[in-house]
Amino acid sequence: MAGTTGPVERADAEAPASRRPGWGAVLLAALLGAVLVFPWVFRLPYHRDVAIKIFLYAMLAQAWNILAGYCGQISLGHAVFFGTGAYTSTVLQMRWGWNPWLGLVAGIVVAVALSQVIGYPCFRLRGHYFAIATIAIGEIVQTVGINWEFIGGARGLTMPLRKDSLLAFQFHASKYPYYYIMAGLLALCMLVSWRIERTRLGYYFRAIREDPAAAQSVGISITKYKLIAIAISAAFVAAGGTFYAQYVLYLDPDSVLPLSLSILVCLLAVVGGTGTLWGPLVGAALLIPLSEFTRIQFGGTGGAVDLLIYGALLTSVAVFQPAGLVGMVQRWRGR
Amino acid sequence: MALLAVEGITKRFGGVVANHNISFAVQPGEIVGLIGPNGAGKSTLFEVITGYYPPDEGDVWFETQRLVGRRPDQVNRLGIGRTFQKLRPFRNMTVLENVMVAAMQHRADPAGARQEALRYLEFVELADKGDRYAGHLNTGERKRLELARAMATRPRLLLLDEVTGGVDQRTIPTLLQLIARLRRDQGLTLVVIEHNMRVIMSISDRIVALHLGKVIADGPPSAVGKDRRVIEAYLGEAFATPAGAGPGA
Helix, strand or coil: CCCCECCHHHHCCCHHHHHCCCHHHHHHHHHHHHHHHHHHHCCCHHHHHHHHHHHHHHHHHHHHHHHHHHCCCCCCCCHHHHHHHHHHHHHHHHHHCCCHHHHHHHHHHHHHHHHHHHHHHHCCCCCHHHHHHHHHHHHHHHHHHHHCHHHCHHHCEECCCCCCECCCCECCCCCHHHHHHHHHHHHHHHHHHHHHHCCHHHHHHHHHHHCHHHHHHCCCCHHHHHHHHHHHHHHHHHHHHHHHHHHHCEECHHHHCCHHHHHHHHHHHHHHCCCCCCHHHHHHHHHHHHHHHHHHHHHHHHCCHHHHHHHHHHHHHHHHCCCHHHHHHHHHCCC | CCCEEEEEEEEEECCEEEEEEEEEEECCCCEEEEECCCCCCHHHHHHHHCCCCCCCEEEEEECCEECCCCCHHHHHHHCEEECCCCCCCCCCCEHHHHHHHHHCCCCCCHHHHHHHHHHHHHHCCCHHHCCEEHHHCCHHHHHHHHHHHHHCCCCCEEEEECCCCCCCCCCHHHHHHHHHHHHHHHCCEEEEECCCHHHHHHHCCEEEEEECCEEEEEECHHHHHHCHHHHHHHHCHHHHCCCCCCCCC
16 A cells, blocks of 8 residues: 555646646656567567567556456456457458458457456455456356357367458568557557546446445446446457457467456456556556466476466565555655 | 434344334425434444445335335435544545545546535645645544535435544534534534534434334423433433533433
8 A cells, every 4th residue: 555645736637737847747658668669679489579579468467457456346357358359350261251340349348348247247246256246257258169069169269360450460481560459459459458547437436446335425336337347448459359360360268358358367466556547557567577488497397386486476475565566666766 | 294204113133133113204495313322323324324224124214215125325425425434534645635436426526526526625624735645644634524525426415323422522623513503504404413412402304213223202402301210211311400510422
């Protein structure tokens, strides 16, 4: 938790930018510049792949953060929306020849609809019970995916290869188009989060997280706003699912619907800092390269080493800094 | 027409009858005190009125609007604000943000809500603590914060649950002045649960006394203070004597 005094200036929507135009703007510009030039400095596919994964998982974690970090509804079933986005666009493309970009939009629509069907009954559950329900739903959906032949069943779906083009959403010669597409999606997700923080929606989400009964006492319909939160969250996760399908060109229930994906997304946000704009990105930037490093170092013999390190990190964060790394920095800055 | 009409409310929790056929009305501009020993059903009645508990029997009306079956947020948007016996500030939000959230019901833009919230914080004399996290306030400050938060929804009826409970003696006069100003300056109607008899007798136009979930007296403070059933159930003989000191006094 933060210190004794809080960010009154955050109440003024214009305040942070107008009062501190210096370091914040410079850092943001430097970050954007670094993101833009990265693929031209690091030309190896491996480096670009790691960067793309950081962006993808940062977006998933940020989307999770909208529901869980800001609104306080801890979901451990977000892989459902990831899989929904991936399968919707892929099936539409393979069976009916839809353009993958239209498939992406369709995936978002289906995931948002599904989020409402899941959310409406589940939001009656509080705290841990909601989290347990999302695990159960995730397992049910994965089991359905494994047994539903229409979407490839356990064998999965292999995307037909097409010529490199933005319209076809496939790039084989170089990964850099994927890099910029994913960077754009992440930027959009962060922009939406930034906007949410500064509007009534963000204040309502935080009030619901803090105390649902008190939030109701000031006229906030908690079910309505939780449903809005899960809809926004599901939309971005589904977009991530479509991106993943187009990037890897193969999907099966084990890769897009596993519980481990839901937990990973949660871990990234928790380590970086839930309920903060930059926490999920920091968590992904720290843990995804770590995961890649341990995978390379230990290969098949050390498949769970990254998870051991994750576990140690998570335990440390829970014990020493429950607000995550960004929360720790905010406290140092006296916010 | 009564602003609030409670008609035959019964609320059971298993075999326990917390409210038994409770009826009373609150007229516009009144301050009504709700008294009774612990377990009398006062807070349960607040929960029923504000939509947190559905009653087993009876009805609640806010002017012509039926409250039973509405959610707490819907009840609030009709014009009924409340505070809680067990304080419920948004602990990890600042004092200002706590009140802004409530003000946003009528002012969606954060800048406008901020201005409005500051006015309510000035009213409860907490404006200088606007940037503190609510979790760091003391009990008296939290009571005032909850008052400001409830006021920021612009209610016409305010239900206050134990305003002075857990507050040090020096803070009580400040809270009493605030309640008096709520009616005088804001034109609010109030229903106040309070154990401090000196407080409730001094601020109320009317007292409704509950005992074991039933209304045992309803009338002006002077009459209720002398009511034999109220003295036996709650006040004690000492309160009936001129120099007496009843519960919480």
